[in-house]
Amino acid sequence: MYRAEMLKLRTTRATWVIGGVALAGMLLVQGFLVALPRVLGSLESLGGTSGLPADVAPDLGALADPATAAFQRTVLDVLATGGGGGGSTGITAICMLLLGVLAVTTDFRTGGIVPTALVQPSRLRILAGKAGATATVALVVGAVLAVVSAAGLLVALATTPGAGLALSAGEVLGVWGRGLAVLVLLAWFGLAVGTLVRHQVAAIVAVTALAILEPLVQSVVTLLSGGQSAAASWLPLGLGSLATTGQGAAELLGGSAPFGAAVALAGLAAWVVVLAAGGAVSFRRRDLV
Amino acid sequence: MRRHRKGVPVPAVQITGLRKSFGAFDAVHDVTFTVEPGRVVGLLGPNGAGKTTTLHVLLGLASATAGTALVAGRAYHELPAPARTVGALLDAGGLHPGRTGRDHLRVLAAAGRLPARRVDDVLALVGMTPAADRRVRTYSLGMRQRIGIAAALLGEPEVLVLDEPANGLDPAGMRWLRDLLRGFADDGGAVLLASHVLPEVRQVADDLVVIGQGRVVADGPLDELVSDRSLEDYYLDLTATTEGVR
Numbered sequence: 001m002y003r004a005e006m007l008k009l010r011t012t013r014a015t016w017v018i019g020g021v022a023l024a025g026m027l028l029v030q031g032f033l034v035a036l037p038r039v040l041g042s043l044e045s046l047g048g049t050s051g052l053p054a055d056v057a058p059d060l061g062a063l064a065d066p067a068t069a070a071f072q073r074t075v076l077d078v079l080a081t082g083g084g085g086g087g088s089t090g091i092t093a094i095c096m097l098l099l100g101v102l103a104v105t106t107d108f109r110t111g112g113i114v115p116t117a118l119v120q121p122s123r124l125r126i127l128a129g130k131a132g133a134t135a136t137v138a139l140v141v142g143a144v145l146a147v148v149s150a151a152g153l154l155v156a157l158a159t160t161p162g163a164g165l166a167l168s169a170g171e172v173l174g175v176w177g178r179g180l181a182v183l184v185l186l187a188w189f190g191l192a193v194g195t196l197v198r199h200q201v202a203a204i205v206a207v208t209a210l211a212i213l214e215p216l217v218q219s220v221v222t223l224l225s226g227g228q229s230a231a232a233s234w235l236p237l238g239l240g241s242l243a244t245t246g247q248g249a250a251e252l253l254g255g256s257a258p259f260g261a262a263v264a265l266a267g268l269a270a271w272v273v274v275l276a277a278g279g280a281v282s283f284r285r286r287d288l289v
Numbered sequence: 290m291r292r293h294r295k296g297v298p299v300p301a302v303q304i305t306g307l308r309k310s311f312g313a314f315d316a317v318h319d320v321t322f323t324v325e326p327g328r329v330v331g332l333l334g335p336n337g338a339g340k341t342t343t344l345h346v347l348l349g350l351a352s353a354t355a356g357t358a359l360v361a362g363r364a365y366h367e368l369p370a371p372a373r374t375v376g377a378l379l380d381a382g383g384l385h386p387g388r389t390g391r392d393h394l395r396v397l398a399a400a401g402r403l404p405a406r407r408v409d410d411v412l413a414l415v416g417m418t419p420a421a422d423r424r425v426r427t428y429s430l431g432m433r434q435r436i437g438i439a440a441a442l443l444g445e446p447e448v449l450v451l452d453e454p455a456n457g458l459d460p461a462g463m464r465w466l467r468d469l470l471r472g473f474a475d476d477g478g479a480v481l482l483a484s485h486v487l488p489e490v491r492q493v494a495d496d497l498v499v500i501g502q503g504r505v506v507a508d509g510p511l512d513e514l515v516s517d518r519s520l521e522d523y524y525l526d527l528t529a530t531t532e533g534v535r
Contacts, residue, residue, distance in 0.1 A: 004400035011392040012385060111383030114350060115393075115440055118377050119401035121349045121366040129400075287351035289379075 001129025018095045025091030026145045029080040030152035037064045066156040067163040073245045075153045078145040078179035097207040100190025105200035123284045134187040142180040179244040188272045195279030230258035239268040299362035301448045301479030306356035316342040318503040329474045331494035332483040339503040340483045372401030376441030377450040386426035390436045411439040430457030449480045491520040
């Protein structure tokens with residue numbers, strides 16, 4: 001089933017569009033991050049940042065300094081959150097959610113699930129094939145994004161006098177490795193949502209709403225609790241961002257993360273396991289037509 | 290395909306006491322019939338009579354509320370190599386409009402672990418080789434049907450289950466389909482053919498199963514059932530009390 005599902009993804013335009021959008025988003029974020037030090041430098045020379053609140057200016061300074069580890073983690077983030085850490089949804093995350101959703105709902109929309117189930121009656125094998133294929137696409141896209149992020153970091157360092165790599169090789173590989181794992185988990189998250197919802201438009205609306213609303217919910221919970229509640233940190237997309245870059249990026253913008261990258265990765269995996277189990281039960285029990 | 294289990298011959302298709310309910314609505318109620326190897330069975334019935342639902346349950350796409358639907362003595366999901374046992378066409382084949390006809394068949398060949406050369410074989414068989422690399426959205430309904438039939442033949446099955454396969458086919462295509470089904474049955478295969486095109490059914494079918502309001506209202510050799518009347522007259526008389534969409 002893996003080969004069949006890979007063929008399905010390769011022979012539909014949506015997969016290539018999703019990969020292209022993820023790449024374009026990454027290039028855009030990289031361009032923004034590389035240009036940011038110069039933009040802020042220009043503003044300072046014009047006296048432009050003097051009007052910023054005193055507690056924000058240092059954060060912006062750290063974010064815009066290519067010599068800092070936080071900046072470098074942000075550039076290497078394959079989720080392309082642009083420094084938002086747990087507070088924003090990267091464009092790559094949205095692309096992976098949609099990849100998973102489309103991998104299963106397209107079969108229901110076009111009726112392709114019928115010939116698929118005729119040649120492979122085991123519903124779990126069909127799902128396993130889709131999981132393997134979406135994971136492969138997520139890893140390929142992630143690998144390309146990692147290369148782009150490396151290029152972005154090289155450009156940022158090369159154009160900043162005196163700046164060097166502040167992260168160890170292990171830290172760099174850690175950011176990328178966890179990033180790739182997060183991309184796979186997000187694709188599976190979308191797959192699970194698509195399997196549960198089945199209707200393509202409804203599933204797309206569901207994951208898009210999640211991407212838009214989750215940062216808002218996080219902000220509201222943080223505000224209402226005076227920054228004391230960590231409940232919103234357990235929402236899936238925030239966990240993905242946190243898992244990729246670790247606490248550094250979130251803390252950079254004043255956020256508070258009560259746990260580290262490994263816990264965040266495990267938390268996101270738990271979301272996926274629960275949703276995928278529900279999707280698998282639904283897929284096995286419900287009629288396909 | 291296994292034709293015998295424990296030395297006992299089994300029909301190619303055996304449906305026994307089948308019931309399928311959607312809430313309080315019984316789409317199919319106590320449907321029983323068989324399809325033997327070497328026979329073409331025409332499955333007729335008014336719109337909403339339960340023909341397609343019966344096929345869905347037979348093919349494992351929907352669960353039965355009661356009763357059994359077996360292919361070669363097994364439930365569909367228990368078949369060790371379903372693509373090599375049953376070829377089916379339902380609802381124009383479930384084609385993705387952005388995929389080419391060839392890629393659609395390649396996907397199914399990969400899923401069914403069938404040799405890739407079969408794709409070219411069946412494309413040639415249904416006369417779609419010249420258009421195989423065009424996207425499905427550019428196909429006519431008849432061309433989509435041909436790809437759907439090609440998909441059904443991909444695994445060289447011994448049972449064909451076809452729901453309205455003549456939809457959109459031109460006269461040459463109709464004749465080709467008729468010859469294909471007849472030849473398939475003459476070679477020992479079994480065909481279950483659901484159709485509203487009565488003249489085609491008359492020409493190709495050996496046996497007839499008529500479903501009305503979810504129940505079998507006639508079942509037997511076509512010539513015996515119809516006798517000297519036209520199939521249309523026989524069918525309309527039979528379904529006069531059960532016709533109409535439920």
